[in-house]
Amino acid sequence: MSTAIIGAGVMGETLLSGLVRAGRRVDQLMVGEKRPERAHELEERYGVAVVSNREAAAKADTVALVVKPQDMGDVLDEIAPDLRPGQLLVSLAAGITTSYIESRVPEGVAVVRVMPNTPALVDEGMAAISPGSHCDESHLTEAESLMASTGKVLRIPEKQMDAVTAISGSGPAYIFFVVESMIEAGVHLGLPRATSTELVVQTLVGSAAMLRETGTHPVVLREQVTSPSGTTASALRELEIHRVRAAFLAAMEAARNRSRELAEGN
Numbered sequence: 001m002s003t004a005i006i007g008a009g010v011m012g013e014t015l016l017s018g019l020v021r022a023g024r025r026v027d028q029l030m031v032g033e034k035r036p037e038r039a040h041e042l043e044e045r046y047g048v049a050v051v052s053n054r055e056a057a058a059k060a061d062t063v064a065l066v067v068k069p070q071d072m073g074d075v076l077d078e079i080a081p082d083l084r085p086g087q088l089l090v091s092l093a094a095g096i097t098t099s100y101i102e103s104r105v106p107e108g109v110a111v112v113r114v115m116p117n118t119p120a121l122v123d124e125g126m127a128a129i130s131p132g133s134h135c136d137e138s139h140l141t142e143a144e145s146l147m148a149s150t151g152k153v154l155r156i157p158e159k160q161m162d163a164v165t166a167i168s169g170s171g172p173a174y175i176f177f178v179v180e181s182m183i184e185a186g187v188h189l190g191l192p193r194a195t196s197t198e199l200v201v202q203t204l205v206g207s208a209a210m211l212r213e214t215g216t217h218p219v220v221l222r223e224q225v226t227s228p229s230g231t232t233a234s235a236l237r238e239l240e241i242h243r244v245r246a247a248f249l250a251a252m253e254a255a256r257n258r259s260r261e262l263a264e265g266n
């Protein structure tokens, strides 16, 4: 099965590198990329063929669309004449619905919408997938296998996609923001930056491993750290006073709303 990736920026390369790591044959992969210097970089790095978007659409069994939502209309209009019924189109773009894509491509092209995230770069990705209206099980399985090369995959109803985008799609950015803030705090408290960074990164990795390996609810894990009248209780009181919980809710609502706006072409 040949796969084309159209749009080889951050997420396009993440997908490409994952497929290569998972053992997909490079001669079964191709890339369509607008920026010539970027295309050249990927040719050099992976030995992958860079072709025009139309050639990618005409040749590949599966076409992954990894351009920005704002560029999706133009790309679909460009490749529509080369697509054929039964072919699989996988969109990784935030906001863009399967019905929007289906309305711009020939009848019978199978569309799967995916929301991935960047930890896929280290094979710890979280991707959610939803079928469009012309998908059969084999299309969904192929999209699932594409994304499973770099992490976990969950099938979800498309109506949940904007919320998923806000949680796991954008999620790594919130975590990096927390990490960055904790490192800075360590520096304020007098730690050398390298020490603070090592402490925070390992604390994050250790906490994530506890969540995954014990399956224990985060509230219970947090309570285990919080000794009566201790240091953690003092810190958590400040987080509540500064409404960090409410800020997370507002942030994720804003991301969900932005995903909805992107669907309307804004």
Ligand SMILES: NC(=O)C1=CN([C@@H]2O[C@H](COP(=O)(O)OP(=O)(O)OC[C@H]3O[C@@H](n4cnc5c(N)ncnc54)[C@H](O)[C@@H]3O)[C@@H](O)[C@H]2O)C=CC1
Binding pocket: 006, 007, 008, 009, 010, 011, 012, 032, 033, 034, 035, 038, 053, 066, 067, 068, 069, 071, 074, 075, 092, 093, 094, 115, 116, 117, 118, 169, 170
């Ligand atoms: N970066 C992330 O963490 C995530 C991104 N996504 C989605 O992935 C998509 C791409 O995002 P990024 O990789 O972050 O953006 P990016 O800007 O790094 O990559 C987009 C790439 O598409 C190329 N491009 C633009 N128009 C093109 C055209 N007509 N033909 C061929 N290539 C074209 C650009 O030159 C660029 O290399 C977006 O739709 C985004 O919503 C989804 C989940 C996570």
Ligand SMILES: O=C(O)[C@@H]1CCC=N1
Binding pocket: 094, 165, 169, 170
């Ligand atoms: O910020 C964005 O729009 C993309 C989608 C999810 C993560 N990055």
